[in-house]
Amino acid sequence: MIESSSLHTTRAAYDAVATLYAELFRDSVEGHPLDRALVTAFAEFVRAADAGPVADLGCGPGGVTARLASLGVAAFGVDASPAMIELARQEYPDLRFDEGSMLALDIGDGTLGGVLAWYSIIHTPPEDRR
Numbered sequence: 001m002i003e004s005s006s007l008h009t010t011r012a013a014y015d016a017v018a019t020l021y022a023e024l025f026r027d028s029v030e031g032h033p034l035d036r037a038l039v040t041a042f043a044e045f046v047r048a049a050d051a052g053p054v055a056d057l058g059c060g061p062g063g064v065t066a067r068l069a070s071l072g073v074a075a076f077g078v079d080a081s082p083a084m085i086e087l088a089r090q091e092y093p094d095l096r097f098d099e100g101s102m103l104a105l106d107i108g109d110g111t112l113g114g115v116l117a118w119y120s121i122i123h124t125p126p127e128d129r130r
Ligand SMILES: C[S@@+](CC[C@H](N)C(=O)[O-])C[C@H]1O[C@@H](n2cnc3c(N)ncnc32)[C@H](O)[C@@H]1O
Pocket: 007, 010, 011, 014, 025, 026, 027, 028, 057, 058, 059, 060, 061, 062, 063, 064, 078, 079, 080, 081, 084, 100, 101, 102, 103, 117, 118, 119, 120, 121, 123, 124
């Protein structure tokens, strides 16, 4: 897949601010009761379905991936920013974090039990969202 210029720009921007972002939003759900409830409900649904692991797409520094894992979900993170992935791996060495684009996942059809894209598809142009 040819990489779009918007992905190139997004990756460069998050690489540049990754450390600051992680300091400010290590767990972007903590401190937000409604967000916590949504993630907790999502975890309950995917656990009940027991249909496979969950990909946290655009996982950033990995806080939400870790929250899902703490809720009993087999979650792993994917992010386009190598700096974000590096931070996530440092902070959560027991979890899996892959560098890559959510638009070109190396994941077979029907192998995931769920997908979370927490404040990450905001960077995907509407024509690419489908
Ligand atoms: C606002 S941050 C949210 C990070 C994390 N979900 C959180 O809640 O803290 C957006 C993240 O999406 C990632 N991202 C944006 N477009 C992406 C794409 N096409 N594939 C993978 N990651 C992407 C960025 O690198 C960035 O880490």
